[in-house]
Amino acid sequence: MSGSFHRTVLAVAFAFALALVAGPWPGAVSHAQAQQPVDAAATILSVEPGENAQERLQEALILVPEGGTVRLAPGRYELTSGLSLDVPGVTIEGAGMGRTILSFSHQEVGGEGLLVTSNDVTLKDFAVEDTKGDAIKAKGVKNIRFIRLRTEWTGGPKPTNGSYGLYPVESENVLIDGCVAIGASDAGIYVGQSRHIIVRHSRARRNVAGIEIENSFFADVHDNLATHNTGGILIFDLPNLPQQGGHDIRVFDNRIINNDQPNFAPRGNIVANVPKGTGLMIMANRRVEVFGNVLRGNGSADVLVISYPFDHDDAHYRPHPSAIFIHDNDFAAPLFAPEGALADILRDRLGDEGANIVFDGVMPFRDALFGRSPEEGLMVVEPKGVAFANLRLLWDRLLPWGVAVDRDVTRYHGSGRMNPPIAPVVLPNDPGSAATGGEEPAE
Template sequence: MRYPASHFIFATCASLLVGCSPSEQAKAPSEAAQAFEKQLIKQFVLAKPGDVITIPAGVHPISRSLSLTADNVTIRGEGMDKSVLSFKGQIAGAEGILVSGNNFIIEDLAIEDAKGDGIKINEAENVIIRRIRTEWTNGPDEKNGAYGIYPVQTRNTLIEGSVAIAASDAGIYVGQSHNVVVRNNRAEYNVAGIEIENTQGADVYDNLATHNTGGILVFNMPNLPQPGFGTRVYNNRIIANNTENFAPEGTAVASVPAGSGVVINSNDRVEIFNNHVEDNQTANVIISSYFSAGFYTTASTADAFDPYPEGIFIYDNQFIGGGDSPDLLELQALRVAAFGINGRLPDVLWDGYVNTDKLVDGQVPAEARICVQNGTAQVVNVDGPNNYANVTTDMTAHQCALDKLPAIELDGAFFGGQ
């Protein structure tokens, strides 16, 4: 029996692991690379308070998760494009790096092609993530890890100067945390560029979110330990987030339409101001309830969960283009029917859900209103509760102002007055 040439190529690669191109068989790590990984794992496991773990320049293959539990540890490379931890051949672990220590700093390195999340920091207090790059080098793919930079249940967290590329959920995600600053980062080709979820007190500013499915998301999800509120999104550039949604089916962000600039879902007391928001083809800003996400059921959603976005203040943003090619068929039909074949959806799209139990004389209470003071920008209420029956751009209910939120301060010696 004759075998095709590819059979012999495969057999040779499998037995010798030499002489094959990268497309045929990944090269086995060198002895030096294996020794480096072994030593690095040892440094993580045996780390003591005050240790600095250094990552030299070079691409370092890592085959299993790196886990750190000690407090007061710094991980430092020589630059996000110089010191690279490559998990492309990862065979064990759910993350690239997993951290649960307080007073933690990681800076100046890259984490590539992790099997799961790039770096997850869980239940830590005082965290600095600075000039870190997380990337899946194959580009957008639902098989990529969910999160690039992923602090969850943290208190006092700074993420700055970092880059997140091609995560199948969120490039930079902060969940169930308190007192957060996310600034001067770049998020691109993720499903969600930057996501703040169930977090209390966050400032998101001076970031670039581009070529994601959705640029910056502020979400509340049910059945989690705490609700989120008090997020300010300002001085960001949120441009052309029109990448097709590649999140795995059934995940929360799988419902985010391509072409979403800023998305607020079920969150309260959110300010959106002084941003440059441009060419997001569904809408530059979307305000929605959990009902519109398609996951709400009385059986699976805790009774205490508040699915309504309330106390939203949008002002002084620069909106350019956008709304001209919505992702969803019903929004495409709405655009044509309400605004003409060459028209576009207004800058702010609201699904129209309100908590009728809170109405006072038929009106939403002042503190729960959606207020817009943004020049000629309009709000389109698509009347989701009635299946788009009464779409309106009447701005009367939105011509209001709310008390502005205080700035988040990361004080104390650890942050050096930052």
């Protein structure tokens, strides 16, 4: 049975059942209207808040033709079940992230607020609040755009909050532009196991991780504000996942400041190990370039570069970072007040003198024994006065007498360039900048 035939049968049954139970309602889209011959690309199905909003909105997401638009009027939509969209080429648009609000504070059914499983979808100008699980998830899609959206758990940071705000996974050509993410117990903006990604002009605050790129290829993260999270921006690669070996990621022109939120991730989550006061954390990725960022007020470290610190049984996994280039960023004096999982290690190795850039010094034993160039490992070219520390944890643990921390950043200057350069990400579905209008509620 074809997908389109199955969807048509489902739409007829769904609309008929609703008509029997609920009768007509203002602004509803009847099945008969949807069957009229129209230009699908110009079809707009409008939905308003109020009685039966759950049924009317899900019906619109089923009936909307390929290339059509579901338009959400201003107001607050009280929803009790997760929503789903599997029609390609659809735009879901509201009247603004502060005006069109999908509230799931009484959600009873569903693992997320909105699940998208179709290609060429645009989501813009609305908010999703207080979901039981993830706010907006897109899985296995191409050409997905998140524009001027807000996701928020309005009760403040709690481990019972949903894990992710914006959550595209296993996807290609991902654009996140002008969005706001608040209160996620894992990551406010998360892109995982995906390729060709842009995250820009967005704001993440009061999450465990503000922005996280995980097990992904070719990403540009720029012109964002990550503040008052546990960790501002995380670039992670983890074992035992279908896609691993994250690479070719640029983090630039962001403000990563005052990330001071105590970690509230549920026990057992990988981000539960992120120390409070982490600005940017790079773990086990290769070919990552960090430049033009403003980093300050992060009490553990502004930039933390580490290997995957746990045992694993994945023979194909590469747990050590390589080809990391950090240059031309704007740092203030280190604010050294570490808390959380790595606090004891940082205090033990650094004493009372913190550093802007901290490298754990863990690498393959062959590289530690015979050496490697900065271009192959970690290359740092920053203005004089930026504090650097290689903790040298590998040798400190191997040698019973220990070793001193290496604070001489000149050893890591290298050639001062990435070779070959990391190319900018260009997306076929990029309409140009859609910077946020600043509508989100005040903190």
